Amino acid sequence: MLETSPAAVEASLLVGLRQAVAAGDAIVARSLAARMLEEDALALLEDLQPAELSRLFAILGDESLAQLLARLDDRDAAGILSRMTAAQAADILEEIDPDDATDILEEVDPDLLEGLLVAMEPDEAAEIRDLMSYPPESAGGIMTPAFVAISPGLRADQAVVALRRVAEEAETVNYVYVVDREERLLGVLSLHALVLTRPTTLVRDLMISDIVTVPVLADQEDAARILTDHDLLALPVVDLEGRLVGIITADDVADVIEAETTEDIERLGGSQPLSEPYLRASPFLLFRKRVVWLFVLFMAQFVTIEIYSSYEGDIRRAAVLGILVPILIGTGGNVGSQTVSTIIRAMSVGEAEPRHILRILRKELITGLGLGLTMGVLMYGRGFFYDQSDVDARALALTVGSTVLILTVWAAGVATVLPITLSKLRIDPAVVSAPFITSIIDATGVVIYFTIARALLF
Amino acid sequence: MLETSPAAVEASLLVGLRQAVAAGDAIVARSLAARMLEEDALALLEDLQPAELSRLFAILGDESLAQLLARLDDRDAAGILSRMTAAQAADILEEIDPDDATDILEEVDPDLLEGLLVAMEPDEAAEIRDLMSYPPESAGGIMTPAFVAISPGLRADQAVVALRRVAEEAETVNYVYVVDREERLLGVLSLHALVLTRPTTLVRDLMISDIVTVPVLADQEDAARILTDHDLLALPVVDLEGRLVGIITADDVADVIEAETTEDIERLGGSQPLSEPYLRASPFLLFRKRVVWLFVLFMAQFVTIEIYSSYEGDIRRAAVLGILVPILIGTGGNVGSQTVSTIIRAMSVGEAEPRHILRILRKELITGLGLGLTMGVLMYGRGFFYDQSDVDARALALTVGSTVLILTVWAAGVATVLPITLSKLRIDPAVVSAPFITSIIDATGVVIYFTIARALLF
Known part of the structure; x- marks a missing residue:
């Protein structure tokens, strides 16, 4: 019981950081920030006053602050940026990959947003404006425009020189994309193919032209699935004309x-x-x-x-019936x-799809039958031990045993058909939650039970 | 209702493939294999006879077959390899990344395993033997030895030349690792840092020495978490002496x-x-x-x-009590x-940890109180509408209303404390399934309900 509470640790980190900032002590400030990162307590930065944030910026520099903010969730990062000067916030945003910077800016107060974009370098601001125009849950919403593209007529050594100029801006140069004059995607090659080949080989002869792409308005989940299914590190995003507009990288997909x-x-x-x-969710949100x-x-349940x-x-005729519900x-x-x-x-x-419904249903009904027979036999045996003053012992046992059997198969069927049907209707099948299925089984189960009871007992 | 059933599609694909194999038609065989990949029906390859597989190998070549097998699950791939000659199977295995080849070989019949390893190139067989010595669920079990390492004293241009020699064997050259003579990991640098710097810069000056690593016996889930938390494309795996023994790549982690x-x-x-x-699981396994x-x-439930x-x-004194259970x-x-x-x-x-238990419990109890008050008031109001021939209407409403309130808070508390406690005891908290929590609430809820009822009603 001598553990220090997380709240106490956080309080002392905050006090320490404030003192380091006031004293202009970069080493202490840096190590406290690292500790906050470790403790998952970076949100404490939000407690700093604007003047303190300004000094922290002066001590740590834009690059370090950008690294810290990138580890916060977007809303917290937006809150901190909002309380800095537009010039400082813009410097920090320029250090963050444009797709991540866009996510943060989407959480910034609309009144402040324009000021921040104006304070940024025009090129980077334009990239972010582009990205903000796509729905956040689409491929366009998670892609980055920071890819590297070259033309097919270059020689490998020329391509490397060209890359040297642009590589600093790119989020990843694992893949180099090949585009024509209209920016239509022609192929892809890996940086190592380029570096490790003969210098005079043409890009067009090196590239792979059979490439997987995703449309810019595709759902982000579909894009993620394509990337992981093909074990790619980055997935090119194309518009309706086949122009390369961005790439989605493996870290965003995770x-x-x-x-x-x-x-x-x-x-x-x-x-x-x-x-x-979760930890940031208020009880009111929950x-x-x-x-x-x-x-x-x-x-x-009222229906039940x-x-x-x-x-x-x-139940009045045989109270035991109620007890066993x-x-x-x-x-x-x-x-x-x-x-x-x-x-x-x-x-x-993606292991099961709506078109497999018959195969799945057969599998689940057989499983349900197996489970139903097992539990049904147990219930049948146990049924003899209940109060049989009002009913025949064997009939009661048979009633509860066969009810378990039938209900189990019924439950397996309902729990199979409902989510698959929703999925066919393009509704997220996860909305048929376990409690929802349980409620359906409750209501229908009571009917099945008493129908059997009336047939066998009375 | 004119849909073709998946079974019919699969049957016709198999017939087509057999004919193409018999006719030695590479183009048709290749396109049917691609279609099978699309239809998630590659397991059909298992239906081919050994002689047919041999011919397919002759037509498509080891590289194409390796690509197909890599998309199958490990057991299916092992089944297919087992029915080819050891020489053919070995050629295919050599085309697969060693970590993935190991996963497949772990599913091969032990009697055949040695024959396959002997038929492989000695270097590649040795790598696989190494990998098979680690527990499958450890970092060592999912790592690949196909990384690229160089020594710190090389110049950038020398390093590129060295890389050109080894890169073909490597699964990824996004990161180049720097090791000393004892193979201890000193640092890492990205290929683009190497290519895009001045040729005379020393590797030692380019490398980042502050690196994230994972011990070879760490749990694979921990390794995965480290890689995604740091947005890495590959994570180096080290032994107890700090020697680099492999890397885990982002695609394995997914x-x-x-x-x-x-x-x-x-x-x-x-x-x-x-x-x-799921689709491969038999009803008996389910x-x-x-x-x-x-x-x-x-x-x-018997306890309940x-x-x-x-x-x-x-219940005999007031049947409505039973109805509302x-x-x-x-x-x-x-x-x-x-x-x-x-x-x-x-x-x-990783959003919530056992050390946050008090914070989580407070949050959940407040939420439970809010939900309990809401549902309790509803239940209180509804309580007046039930049969009150045996009891006082207001007392019944008060009983069911306050039972809902108390049970809701109690459920929130139990569902919070149990998983967190298990996690503290290093037991997977997911074993307290939703149905298990429900059973606990059922049994204790009945006691709480009737205790309140006795106090207020009789």
Whole structure:
């Protein structure tokens, strides 16, 4: 219990940084900033006053501050930049890759945005304006214009000289793109192909012209999937005329996939996805993202209760029937949860597709049958041990055993067909969360159960 | 309804490929193979006879076949290689990056393995033997030895010449590593730094010596996290003496993260992770992975029933109490599912850590309180509409309203504390699946409900 609380660590880092800034001590300021990075506490920079930020800029320089801001989430970085002078903020933004700078600027107050862009070098500002014109969730929204392009008629050694001039601006020179005079993409070659070949070879003879591209308005998730499926380090983005307008790099894709997967998991758990990193999310945000589905599920449960109440007469005749409701619908719900999680994940990584529906359904129904027989036999055996004052022991056991069997197969079917159907309708299948499937099994399960009970018991 | 079924498409592709192979038609064989790749149907290659595979090898060549096999999952690729001659299989394996070739060979029948390794070039076989000596889930298990290393005393132009000799063997030359005579890692430089600097600059002056590395026995997930957090394209792997033994490339990491996330989601849904891609998993495998947790949850539900039965007297006094059980514990369970999904995901992407437990708990309890008050008020209002022949209307409404409030806060607390505690104990927090949390809320919720009911109603 002698651990220092994270809050105390953060407080002391902030005090130390303030003192270092006041004293103009670059070494201490730098090491405290590194420690804040380690502690995931860079957001503390937001607590600095504008004058302190200005001094920190003077001590650390634009490049170091750019590195720190790039590790913050976009909104925090935007907040810090907003409290610096436009000239300083512009210097820092110029040090950040244009695609990341765009993401930050999208979080800046619109009143300040224009001032920042005007303060930047015209070329870099123009790049950012271009990027801001694409939807944030599109390939255009995550691409960078900082690629390297050369013309097909150059010799390898000329190309290297040309690259030497532009390489500093480029985010990656792993791939060098070959374009014609209209900037249409003709091919790609790797830097090492260029460097490691005979100097007189022509670019046109070195390049690979069978290239994977993505349209600028494609969904960012599709772009990410193409890049990872082909194990590329960068994916070229082209407009409708086939002109190369940007590239998407592997590091951006990791962020896209991580964010999309987080959304899937949050949806599967039964909430709307958070728009912020978890630790930064306020209870009010968590509340808003959860209350909608919670309310929908609550309403669904009222339906279950209405259905359940309509069998009150049966429960009065045999109280044990009521007692066993939770385990029967619960087991069905659990099978539904297992099935829907597996299928939604398989679809989101591209392992299963709507066109496979019959194959998937067959697989899941057979599995459900196996699980249903196993749990059904257990339930049948256990059924003899309950109060049978009102009913025949064997009939009760048969009722609960066959209910488990049927509900399990039913749950497997519902949990398979619903997400795949949504996906066919181009709705994100993850919205059929596990709790949603469970609610459906609850309501329908009660009907199935009492129908069987009436047939076998009374 | 005129869609061609995937099975029919696959059957015709296979027939076509067989005919092309028999006729020795390379162009048709190549285009059918490309179509199979598109249709995700490469596993069809497994249906070819050994003699047909041999002819396919003769037609397409080792490089093309290597590209196809690299897109298959490891077990399928191993199956195909096993039915070719050792000489052909070895030629193909030599064309595949050593880390990927190792993954395939790990799936080959042990009796055949030695024959394949002997048939390969001694250097490449030795690399693979090295890689096979590391645990598959460790950094060593996913690294490739195909990196490029140079000594610090070279000039930039000498280094480029040296690279020209080795680059063909390397998986990536984006980074060039600098090592001393004992192969200890001194620094790293990018190929473009080398190419684009003055030719006489020394490697030692160009390299960055402040480098991120990972120990060879580190967990693959940790290695993946380090690479993505630092936005690297490759991460050097070092042994205990600081010697560079391999590198992990960004494309391998995407696979690791995808596989680990899939495991998390399957666990969260209440099953053990599948060891195979979904479409390849047999119903029997699905059954085995689900039945264990299903059985555990089934047993937990018996506990709930035992608890529930002990309140049978109360239900006899007021049947409405029994009717309302599902909606009360259901709402608690839904809050638990929402909370546990969000927290487990936040922990697995490193946004939340066990040391933040108090901050997270406060956030979740406040959120739970907000949700509890909202749903509690709704339930209170709805409570007046149920049968109150046996109890006081206001007391019943107060009972169900306050039960929802308390259960919601309780669910938020349990769903927060359990995964974080497991994580502190170094157990994967994803094992507390949503259904498991729901079961705990069910059992404890019944006690809370009837305790309140007894206090307020009777």
